[in-house]
Amino acid sequence: MFRRCVGFRREIKRVIQLRTLSSDVSYDKRWPGWQVVVGLEVHAQLKSRAKLFSNSWTSTYDEVPNSHVAPFDAAFPGTLPKLNANCVDLALRAAFALDSNPQRRSSFDRKHYFYSDLPSGYQITQYYAPISKGGSIYLPKSQRTVRINQIQLEQDTAKTTFIPRAQSSTVDLNRAGSALIEIVSEPDMRSPEEAGEYIRALQLLLRSVAASDCNMEEGSFRCDANVSVCPKEAGDDVSNFGTRCEIKNLNSVKFMMIAITAEVMRHINIISNGGKVSQETRGFDEHTADTYLLRSKEDAPDYRYMPDPNLPPLILHDSYIMSVREGMPELPDATRSRLLSRGLSERDVEFLISVDGGREVGFDGKLGRGGAIAFFDLVSEGRDAKSAFNWITHDLYGLLVVRSMTFKENPISVNQMRDLLDLLERDQVTAPSAKILLKHIVDSRSLEKPKVLAQKLGLMALKENAGQLEEMCRAAIDALPEEAAVVRAGNERVLNKLVGHVMRSSRGRANATAVHKKLREMLQQ
Ligand SMILES: Nc1ncnc2c1ncn2[C@@H]1O[C@H](COP(=O)(O)OP(=O)(O)OP(=O)(O)O)[C@@H](O)[C@H]1O
Numbered sequence: 467m468f469r470r471c472v473g474f475r476r477e478i479k480r481v482i483q484l485r486t487l488s489s490d491v492s493y494d495k496r497w498p499g500w501q502v503v504v505g506l507e508v509h510a511q512l513k514s515r516a517k518l519f520s521n522s523w524t525s526t527y528d529e530v531p532n533s534h535v536a537p538f539d540a541a542f543p544g545t546l547p548k549l550n551a552n553c554v555d556l557a558l559r560a561a562f563a564l565d566s567n568p569q570r571r572s573s574f575d576r577k578h579y580f581y582s583d584l585p586s587g588y589q590i591t592q593y594y595a596p597i598s599k600g601g602s603i604y605l606p607k608s609q610r611t612v613r614i615n616q617i618q619l620e621q622d623t624a625k626t627t628f629i630p631r632a633q634s635s636t637v638d639l640n641r642a643g644s645a646l647i648e649i650v651s652e653p654d655m656r657s658p659e660e661a662g663e664y665i666r667a668l669q670l671l672l673r674s675v676a677a678s679d680c681n682m683e684e685g686s687f688r689c690d691a692n693v694s695v696c697p698k699e700a701g702d703d704v705s706n707f708g709t710r711c712e713i714k715n716l717n718s719v720k721f722m723m724i725a726i727t728a729e730v731m732r733h734i735n736i737i738s739n740g741g742k743v744s745q746e747t748r749g750f751d752e753h754t755a756d757t758y759l760l761r762s763k764e765d766a767p768d769y770r771y772m773p774d775p776n777l778p779p780l781i782l783h784d785s786y787i788m789s790v791r792e793g794m795p796e797l798p799d800a801t802r803s804r805l806l807s808r809g810l811s812e813r814d815v816e817f818l819i820s821v822d823g824g825r826e827v828g829f830d831g832k833l834g835r836g837g838a839i840a841f842f843d844l845v846s847e848g849r850d851a852k853s854a855f856n857w858i859t860h861d862l863y864g865l866l867v868v869r870s871m872t873f874k875e876n877p878i879s880v881n882q883m884r885d886l887l888d889l890l891e892r893d894q895v896t897a898p899s900a901k902i903l904l905k906h907i908v909d910s911r912s913l914e915k916p917k918v919l920a921q922k923l924g925l926m927a928l929k930e931n932a933g934q935l936e937e938m939c940r941a942a943i944d945a946l947p948e949e950a951a952v953v954r955a956g957n958e959r960v961l962n963k964l965v966g967h968v969m970r971s972s973r974g975r976a977n978a979t980a981v982h983k984k985l986r987e988m989l990q991q
């Protein structure tokens with residue numbers, strides 16, 4: 467029975483997944499006559515070393531529990547918050563990336579609730595006056611602009627884990643007090659796919675300005691989806707929209723899209739059966755691919771918001787706001803057009819942007835490490851962009867992927883890569899030899915110049931006029947006398963066999979065109 471049940475659930479999941487993900491199914495086929503409305507609330511952890519109001523370092527998800535906790539994070543009596551200026555910087559960068567308007571004056575409020583993940587009994591957030599208002603993200607695939615309502619700075623909570631066997635929970639305060647920004651969208655998305663595109667675009671933007679890592683699986687980027695349905699004719703007037711339900715804590719784009727689809731179906735079912743959707747907060751069960759009730763609107767907690775008396779209003783001077791704006795790194799749209807103008811195709815550009823899930827964007831000049839785009843920029847400077855792209859993606863990235871390495875772990879420096887491309891351009895090494903060199907550097911982590919390595923490993927190309935090439939051609943003719951006779955008699959096609967022989971005996975160091983030419987010369991004499 468249990469087995470059948472699991473199989474059935476899997477089947478439902480598969481069907482919903484197919485419905486959600488297949489792009490050729492028009493939305494109307496899934497829910498003819500209905501309009502789907504989605505608004506997203508996203509919590510992104512800011513990429514700051516220190517927490518929002520204490521001087522404790524932030525931690526990654528896999529660190530020893532309770533090892534990054536200042537007395538303030540544990541709500542020791544008498545401790546006071548002190549705003550970390552770096553978090554304000556990052557929030558402002560995020561705001562500019564989303565075309566939002568940083569506010570000269572914002573303030574901090576207490577949101578009260580009683581749960582073990584919140585030692586002080588309240589979360590410091592920005593309820594009345596957020597740090598930034600407005601903004602938008604354009605989604606090219608959906609051809610839709612999603613408006614941002616506001617961006618607020620707030621503290622993250624601790625992490626509680628329930629242990630069923632012991633019937634108790636453990637609390638890890640490492641995350642408590644880390645800085646988050648909550649980005650609230652307007653209800654502008656009209657399908658699960660648009661919501662998916664919004665999340666991916668938002669991740670790309672926040673990563674490009676290094677405001678957040680945006681890793682959903684590690685919890686540094688979490689999303690709540692608000693979903694409602696109404697008749698298609700309702701249009702974009704909010705007063706015509708249906709009652710929304712909020713699905714909390716979705717931790718992957720795929721699950722978010724499945725959860726929205728399931729919720730839409732649930733709403734349509736209720737309304738079609740003459741019922742009324744009631745405003746609820748819901749959870750998502752990955753195993754059933756369905757949402758479930760967490761609490762109804764009547765049970766909604768009263769957060770008793772009040773201004774935090776320990777924190778003065780946050781006043782930002784125009785000169786400071788301007789300085790953050792001026793220091794903004796390149797945004798994805800600008801990167802795209804710059805790369806396109808260098809002669810890469812749209813597909814190439816999307817590939818570069820998506821290397822390592824688009825996570826590593828910046829470049830650490832000192833370590834010579836960084837994301838694929840920065841590496842490409844430096845390597846391809848002053849040379850053919852397409853050939854540099856091919857070597858970096860097909861060859862180098864291919865080697866890294868097989869070895870489960872990210873681009874940031876790439877052991878080849880910009881200078882080594884440039885040197886290798888120089889050798890290729892000057893025909894000093896052949897493409898097969900360059901591949902061997904690349905593999906050698908990745909595996910040995912050698913810091914030597916590729917030219918020196920090529921000499922050491924005997925990989926320098928055999929030049930056209932070098933006696934060695936002629937010697938090898940002569941050896942091929944001697945080894946394959948019948949083929950040589952056929953070529954002499956005028957059948958050029960057999961020449962390839964002889965060329966292959968030379969290429970093998972030169973271990974790829976000979977240039978195939980040069981070998982062709984040489985053999986033809988020798989056999990036509
Ligand atoms: N009819 C609707 N259908 C779908 N989404 C909606 C609808 N009306 C509002 N929304 C979305 O619901 C979200 C409301 O978020 P907001 O943070 O303002 O309030 P909240 O969910 O009540 O509060 P909390 O932050 O405590 O969860 C927004 O993203 C908005 O776009």
Ligand SMILES: [Mg+2]
Pocket residue numbers: 507648650
């Ligand atoms: Mg909210």
Ligand SMILES: [Mg+2]
Pocket residue numbers: 507690712
């Ligand atoms: Mg909400």
